[in-house]
Amino acid sequence: MKAELRVENISVSFPKTGQILDSISLHVNQGEFVSIIGPSGSGKSTIFQSIGGVLLPEKGEIFLGDKKITGETGHISYMPQHNSLLPWRNVLQNVLLGQELHKKTNLDEAKSWLSKVGLSEYEKAFPHQLSGGMKQRVAFIRALISPASLMLLDEPFSALDEFTRLDMQKWLLSIWEKEKKSILFITHNIEEALFLSDRIYILSERPAKIVKEIKVEFPRPRNEELLMDDYFQKMKKEIFAELKGSR
The missing domain is CATH 3.40.50.300 (P-loop containing nucleotide triphosphate hydrolases)
Structure with a gap:
């Protein structure tokens, strides 16, 4: 669309x-x-x-x-004022959430984007281990790779x-x-x-x-x-x- x-x-x-x-x-x-x-x-x-x-x-x-x-x-894909990362999911799992809701998960795409934004080494980290800017990058990538245009x-x-x-x-x-x-x-x-x-x-x-x-x-x-x-x-x-x- x-x-x-x-x-x-x-x-x-x-x-x-x-x-x-x-x-x-x-x-x-x-x-x-x-x-x-x-x-x-x-x-x-x-x-x-x-x-x-x-x-x-x-x-x-x-x-x-x-x-x-x-x-x-x-x-639509949506990024709120507060990052709304799920504390029990790691970075990679949080990034994939939007795709999961559309049943169109692409693990390679998610990993590729985390690498592009300098977060590949944090794939298994949890939100409380990230800085504010890092959390916002995770939230943005989650919105970006959603199938919504x-x-x-x-x-x-x-x-x-x-x-x-x-x-x-x-x-x-x-x-x-x-x-x-x-x-x-x-x-x-x-x-x-x-x-x-x-x-x-x-x-x-x-x-x-x-x-x-x-x-x-x-x-x-x-x-x-x-x-x-x-x-x-x-x-x-x-x-x-x-x-x-x-x-």
Whole structure:
């Protein structure tokens, strides 16, 4: 299935908290890296839960390629804010989990990717024996080798220190530029969104609406020198002002 995502006018409400999403429409093209940024509690994770089929929107539809997937699970791979590695499974077993759920286990592929990211000697290690950055690499490889063609990454680096976070961002881009899987990425960090993305959607406060779509045209591959670029800083200030104005 093509990893072209279309979210068309979805709305979600909960009895106790009221309306969360108000007619959200967005798209991710094949092989594109798109970020969503917005205030805390604005409904970013609710968008992911709707795309993943965990929530059924009261209005609107979701498509992956030509297939309507509204309310259906099993079409995406997901990497949460916290790595969610199973403590009783070793690194290799954790990496294989997504494939096991689809009954398409490929041991050689899993071992190959662990070698590519410098974790081959940790195949039999358990999560408590890994650093934060290593855990996130394991979680990302688990999502990457899942048969699903669309990846949803929910603030995967927010718990890391600044230097480890930048290393992980560069690492993620190096992998993505080779694999070109379609990625929808949630972040609170404007700099991170600009550094990683092809496009950025800015959400308002709850009930969330998309207030702006921004095309990021910095050439790839990108490196940390971009963070000091004058136009990068200008865009960062503009997005900050847009977020502040949406409150």
